Amino acid sequence: MGHHAAVKRTAAAALRNREAIASALRGVLPPRGLVLELGSGTGEHAVYLARAFPSLEWQPSDPDLEARASIRAWSAEAGLANLLGPLNYDVRLPLWQARPADAVLCVNVLHVAPPECGEALFRGAARVLPPGGPLAVYGPFRRRGAPLEGRLARLDAQLRAHDPALGVRELEALEALAARHDLALDAVVAMPEEGDLLVVWRRG
Template structure:
């Protein structure tokens, strides 16, 4: 029932370091595309003052997340909810932060558009939208491995692919976010911090 993704174990601590800075005690963080649930479990265990609401569109992923939740039995690790980022209706109407790890490159771009649009709707002024993954920067890849990864993604599904920061900044402007920070991460990934304006 519990899934295990080796990449999640490798990147969970570097991501946690960023979340420690951008999430305040008392915050309610909505996690989009929580996958196996490993990240949620790790973050909830190490940030007891932050409540994490995991979500995923996939029923098998939801079962894995629930298995991690039941095992840890932490009050700040909520039961997972089904959520498709590309849909306009989300099961959560308010959050202080939206966290999205390794989703936008393995989903159609409309999921990325939905992420920004719906995050803008549920976040207050000053709320954080955090994304993590591989990115292009003004059309350029940060490493040959990311270019090869992009090609393999597009071969699997032409609507997938490593997204360009320029496109994300455009979405941010359209939906009322400012791009606050880009943080280089291990394995040619980056963390992006967007903040909702008033």
Template sequence: MPDALFSPAAARNAAFIAEVLKRVLPPIGLVLEIASGSGEHAVHFARALPELVWQPSDPDEAARRSIVAHTRAAGLANIRSPLTIDATRQPWPVARSDAVVAINMIHIAPWDATIGLMAGAEETLAEGGVLYLYGPFREDDAHTAPSNAAFDDSLRARNASWGIRDVEAVVAAARGHDLHLDEHVVMPANNLSLIFRRGRRSPAVDREAAS
């Protein structure tokens, strides 16, 4: 597969992420993945959740070629051809999806990409639709592990507009686009899964707001 790219991180975390997705995604429907990268996640999740249709996307041409290569090698019928989507540019070329997934995206992009992700998800998702985020995050204005702090330093050295984001800032940005945090799941290797739902606040969030 000359066009295929390979990500060690995707190989390590795909099975753990899939277990969360099996629980929080709808049983059938269309899942739009933003910043699909190599396409290894798309293949893994499409195989693990065969009743869902996976729509990968990436703004990078090399990544899209890799997605095609991995999809062809896997021989799965529930993965669509990758789209060119820049999260910061609206509207997205998908009118409606049942879920939006973004894995290891927002820390390797300017903050505008997070805002664009929330705006695009608001327009794409129906009431109750899921936005799933995975990656390293800061909590309570601090890193959750020394390794994350070192990773954050390396990101900012590469690009001053990148960096590990504060959960609180991400939740606030989501809320501004009618996306409400439903679950916060601790994952291996000091990562988190954040599950938002459009237009539907969870009872736990309502209790916290009232306290």
């Protein structure tokens, strides 16, 4: 037990938002099958969601070695039969598109990832999902023509100071990308965290 504690990472946002994410996903995820999660981060919400959806197989992944170690540590402690070991998937590389998934989930990734990750996410989801299968994306989003204010403005400024390619993504721009890959916008759910949305696309 003790050695797990060293590698386990924790994310305040994951803990704060996981309950809201689980309840928003209730009407979105299929009753059974495999959920592929891209950019699982600490692994905390993967454990929480695998527990909340016992009839689904949960496949966490993250390109970061330390994140995968953290996911493994949280998973080992939870001991859930439906939670698979984390895979080394980078959303930009085609490796993750080799295996079909019944749903794809991406939580708090796009604003902290280079813009090409959005395009790669839609391109890949169109390949791995069955017709009607959901791609659920959670995070902070801006709307076209609406001023950035409050938490979103602060978050955006912070990200851009770190790297000008990062920042709060515009929902309409993502919709256009998704449409190019035959993914239709299905739902936009406002979340408790100011400016956060759960956006669901479905494969045509």
